[in-house]
Amino acid sequence: MKTKENKGYNPQVIADYKKQMQANGQPYIVEEGDDDNNDEYLHFYFIGKDDDGAELVYDAVMYTLRMQHESELFEIAEHKAAQHFPDYKKIAYEEDENGDLSTLDSRQEEIGLYMAEVILDLEEEEAVKVQEHVDMDKHVDFGIALDIGLHVEAITPEVVEKFIDDFNSDNLQLDDTLYSFQTTEEEADH
Structure with a gap:
């Protein structure tokens, strides 16, 4: 989808990105403005x-299947909480003047416990399964967007x-196994 509006195809933009990559010694540039970047995303x-x-x-986002699995579990739990509690509102955590999270009121705590129970049940039943994928969106304003989930x-x-090398050489092999994950006690304590 090469269009004049899509700056991801602009030769000068591409040259600028290549220069930055060469300076960094990597075949990619991290989007520093994305606060979600971490070990799993x-x-x-x-x-x-x-x-x-x-x-x-x-323009790519890459994440682990474990993170995708947890995200899907949470979405389902939120949906079920909204059905179960007519007054449900997404829990908004607020910080006090010391930077500590303020305590939840009893209703928020009840909703949070309900959601945790839903998540544990879904995990136990292995109701949510995820698999490796690369979703491509060509209808964006900058380049082509990739949504990548890897095990x-x-x-x-x-x-x-490795992903970039395999993707660009058309040698990308995705695992089509469906995976389900369990929260470990160590993870639950954090």
């Missing part, structure tokens, strides 16, 4: 070609670089 840009062979910037422990520079 990364928003980054890399250079590749589209189906027509045109060079462009890919890895963490999103490391090595994982990102």
Whole structure:
């Protein structure tokens, strides 16, 4: 989808990104403004070609399947809480003047416990399963957007670089196994 409006196809933009990548010594640039970046999620840009062979910037988010699984469990729990509690509002955690999280009122606590119970039941039943995927969206304003879920422990520079190499050489092999995860006691304590 090469259009004049899509700056991800602009040769000057591509050259600027390549220069930044060379300066960083990596084949990608991390989106520093994304506060969600962590060991299990990364928003980054890399250079590749589209189906027509045109060079462009890919705007990618990559995350672990465990993180996707947890996110889907939470979405289902929120939906069930909204059905179960007519007065349900998303729990908004607020900080006091010391930076500590303020305590929840009894209704919020009841909703939170209900959601935790729903999540544990869903995990026990293995009701939610996820698999490796690369979803592509060509209808964006910048380049092509990629949504990438991989069955890895963490999103490391090595994982990102291997993905880019495999993707750009058309050698990407995705695992089609369906995975379900359990919260460990160690995770639940944090």
